[in-house]
Amino acid sequence: MAGLTLRKSIGFMFAPYYSRFLFGSSLTLLFLQSLVGQIQRAEAINITFDYTYDSNNFFSGTNSSRKSILDQAASYFENFIDDTLPALVPGAGETFTITFTDPRDTTTTISLTDRTINQNEIRIFVGSDELGSNTLGIGGRGGSSRLSFAGSTFTNAYQTRRLEASLWGGSMSFDVEYDSSTAPNGTRWHFGSDETGLDNNEADFLSVAIHEIAHVMGFGTSTNWNNLVSGSNFTGTKSQQIYGGLVPLDGGHWDDDVEIDGLETAMDTTITYGDRKLLTRLDYAGLEDIGWDVNREVYAVPFEFSPSFGIFGVAIIFSTKKAWGWWKSSKQ
Numbered sequence: 001m002a003g004l005t006l007r008k009s010i011g012f013m014f015a016p017y018y019s020r021f022l023f024g025s026s027l028t029l030l031f032l033q034s035l036v037g038q039i040q041r042a043e044a045i046n047i048t049f050d051y052t053y054d055s056n057n058f059f060s061g062t063n064s065s066r067k068s069i070l071d072q073a074a075s076y077f078e079n080f081i082d083d084t085l086p087a088l089v090p091g092a093g094e095t096f097t098i099t100f101t102d103p104r105d106t107t108t109t110i111s112l113t114d115r116t117i118n119q120n121e122i123r124i125f126v127g128s129d130e131l132g133s134n135t136l137g138i139g140g141r142g143g144s145s146r147l148s149f150a151g152s153t154f155t156n157a158y159q160t161r162r163l164e165a166s167l168w169g170g171s172m173s174f175d176v177e178y179d180s181s182t183a184p185n186g187t188r189w190h191f192g193s194d195e196t197g198l199d200n201n202e203a204d205f206l207s208v209a210i211h212e213i214a215h216v217m218g219f220g221t222s223t224n225w226n227n228l229v230s231g232s233n234f235t236g237t238k239s240q241q242i243y244g245g246l247v248p249l250d251g252g253h254w255d256d257d258v259e260i261d262g263l264e265t266a267m268d269t270t271i272t273y274g275d276r277k278l279l280t281r282l283d284y285a286g287l288e289d290i291g292w293d294v295n296r297e298v299y300a301v302p303f304e305f306s307p308s309f310g311i312f313g314v315a316i317i318f319s320t321k322k323a324w325g326w327w328k329s330s331k332q
Helices: 026-038 066-078 153-162 205-216 237-243 281-289
Strands: 007-009 012-015 046-050 095-101 109-113 121-129 137-141 143-147 169-175 188-190 202-204 247-250 326-330
Touching: 046 066, 066 205, 095 169, 121 205, 137 205, 143 153, 169 205, 202 205, 237 247, 237 281
Parallel strands: 046 121, 121 169, 137 326, 188 202
Antiparallel strands: 007 012, 012 326, 095 109, 095 143, 137 169
16 A cells, blocks of 8 residues: 655645554543543633534535534643643734634635734634545645734744644545435445444544544644654654654654554544544553643553453454545645
């Protein structure tokens, strides 16, 4: 299978996201999924979704219930990341311009001037497009520029946010073809909050959304990430501690063969029909290494399961394969 390649285009980086055969354990994932609800703490970051560019009505009308799955995906970050982010509010005579991939047409970009980003907010513009090439989703950080006065409140807030792997947020787009009867091989999206009804010809929307949000957060797409890449390995301290050494990479993802606690990671290069993948301890460690303040609770959770959970021997190999995402980012 061809490896990932990077090329630059109008300030964005592109990398194809291929698939292979994967193993899955629904019992394990149901257990992990319940952890978000079990851990009670005040949220620090607040991921907000902006549907301004949802012109294909992927999330509106009869499809409005899908917004709750995006909120569910966001909770896997909000419940475990403790950063406090200042508001970005340009003052008189100052300008703040954000740039991101258009969720309606992922071949173009959008620039918006004098936008306000609230305290602790990570804003993600979402929509859908005919992505083609067996691509399910696209996600990545947005870019920005500013004209401001030295020492102003806005300047200080901007400089503080620049240290983060994602300054203000970004955009995500999902393949609209999987809503129609013309979807490849009769496949379609699964929009369930759990795995009930997740069939072998369905692509799990929650898994794709989690993966793409991580790219918006700078996983595999930021300068902070690039500074920790040596050859084809990730050198982040926390990731090495969790994995037991340098973590093999495939472009801006963990390598396909990387597992932790017997689980496929959410941030490797693959997923397959009928499979659900949530963030693992290693995925959170990668986020910590690029600068996010990951709560200690995520590492204290007992991810090492005993046979009494009925986990071992449950893995299934699905024969249908599916690529699920390009990622895009811009330098800040």
